[in-house]
Amino acid sequence: MRKMAGYCAAGLALALASPASAELIDARSPKTIAALIESQGWQAEIDTPAGEPPFIKARRNGELFVAAFMNCTDGKNCKTLQFFFGFTDAKQVPLEKINEWNRDKRFARAYRDEEGDPVLAMDVDLDFRGLPRENVGELLNTWTGLMDSYRVFVRGE
Amino acid sequence: MLPIKSLSALAFTAALFAAAPAAAQTMSADPAAITAALKSRGMPVTQETDEDKNPVLQTQFGDGAKFTIYFYGCTDGVKCSSLQLHTLYSGSSATIEKMNQFNLDRRYGRGVMETNGDAGLRMDFNMAAGGMPRALFLDNIELWDELMSVFSDFIYE
Numbered sequence: 001m002r003k004m005a006g007y008c009a010a011g012l013a014l015a016l017a018s019p020a021s022a023e024l025i026d027a028r029s030p031k032t033i034a035a036l037i038e039s040q041g042w043q044a045e046i047d048t049p050a051g052e053p054p055f056i057k058a059r060r061n062g063e064l065f066v067a068a069f070m071n072c073t074d075g076k077n078c079k080t081l082q083f084f085f086g087f088t089d090a091k092q093v094p095l096e097k098i099n100e101w102n103r104d105k106r107f108a109r110a111y112r113d114e115e116g117d118p119v120l121a122m123d124v125d126l127d128f129r130g131l132p133r134e135n136v137g138e139l140l141n142t143w144t145g146l147m148d149s150y151r152v153f154v155r156g157e
Numbered sequence: 158m159l160p161i162k163s164l165s166a167l168a169f170t171a172a173l174f175a176a177a178p179a180a181a182q183t184m185s186a187d188p189a190a191i192t193a194a195l196k197s198r199g200m201p202v203t204q205e206t207d208e209d210k211n212p213v214l215q216t217q218f219g220d221g222a223k224f225t226i227y228f229y230g231c232t233d234g235v236k237c238s239s240l241q242l243h244t245l246y247s248g249s250s251a252t253i254e255k256m257n258q259f260n261l262d263r264r265y266g267r268g269v270m271e272t273n274g275d276a277g278l279r280m281d282f283n284m285a286a287g288g289m290p291r292a293l294f295l296d297n298i299e300l301w302d303e304l305m306s307v308f309s310d311f312i313y314e
Contacts, residue, residue, distance in 0.1 A: 022183060022287035082264065095253040102260065102269045106229075106241065106281045109267035111260035123264040127296050132183070132287025139283055 026130030027069055027078040030054045036133070037067065040140055053078055065147060071127070079127040083108070083143045086119035090154045093118045101153060107139070108146050120150045182291040186228055186237035186284035188212040194294055210234040222305050230285065238285035242266075242301050244278050249312035251276035259311055265297075266304045268312075278308045 025032060034044035034056050042058040053075050056067040065085035069078035091112075098118065101110040108122035122143050124131070131139075184190045192202045195216050205213045207227070211234055214226040223244065230238030251270060259268040266280035280301055282289065289297075 095257050099253045099256060099270050102267045109260045111257050113261060125297050128292045131289060134286035135283055138286045
């Protein structure tokens with residue numbers, strides 16, 4: 001069975017969750033998402049290019065990922081998120097290895113972009129009223145765990 | 158930093174759904190709740206059990222496109238924390254190069270060359286930590302439906 005380290009413990013908390021009263025987080029407020037990212041020890045900087053959807057640059061210990069707001073109307077009221085990071089100095093990763101990653105890991109997808117750079121991306125639908133805050137927090141934790149694994153995978157360390 | 162790529166979002170289908178009720182109904186990775194949600198949109202569902210005694214659902218869309226739902230993070234086959242939607246296609250023109258192109262162009266799921274040479278499509282959801290509102294789950298099923306169509310068109314073209 002395919003598994004991802006560190007993920008199984010989540011099931012235990014489920015029984016105690018109280019879904020009815022859960023606070024829901026959607027993709028309308030970059031500030032809310034930035035605060036969630038910062039609560040996990042990252043420095044989050046919101047960028048709002050004129051007429052374009054906002055994105056967040058998150059930094060920690062020299063690492064960088066982007067949380068892009070998507071499915072927006074005039075750059076606002078966004079409905080989905082994409083977490084994204086990649087390498088510009090690791091063009092040697094064979095597609096066989098990338099495929100292996102996509103077979104063995106969950107939640108995010110790995111690919112080589114047009115320049116041959118390895119990228120990792122994870123998409124989250126936060127339409128309607130979004131997901132419970134705890135769920136988004138777990139997804140973010142899963143994402144940063146996958147980033148760590150992908151770095152080792154790409155660098156071969 | 159790499160430019161943000163792969164932003165060609167799938168056409169969004171939110172409009173297909175009525176507005177969420179004031180108190181959003183939240184779902185966990187409970188096979189009965191997942192089955193009821195799928196049946197509410199006219200999909201037949203059969204429940205099985207895998208070798209680890211975790212639940213497995215077999216279902217299909219109205220056009221006959223079949224897929225499987227695997228449950229993860231379960232304790233003794235219950236209280237699962239996450240889901241994976243998975244479908245397999247044999248006899249296609251899929252290659253690891255085509256899978257990479259798909260994963261570069263499309264969001265949410267990922268295309269994989271399976272070990273037996275089939276082309277696989279996978280998408281994961283965290284249903285723990287407060288779960289997922291029912292309307293959002295059905296929206297994700299809608300995205301998956303569209304992703305399966307796009308994927309099969311792509312690998313059989």
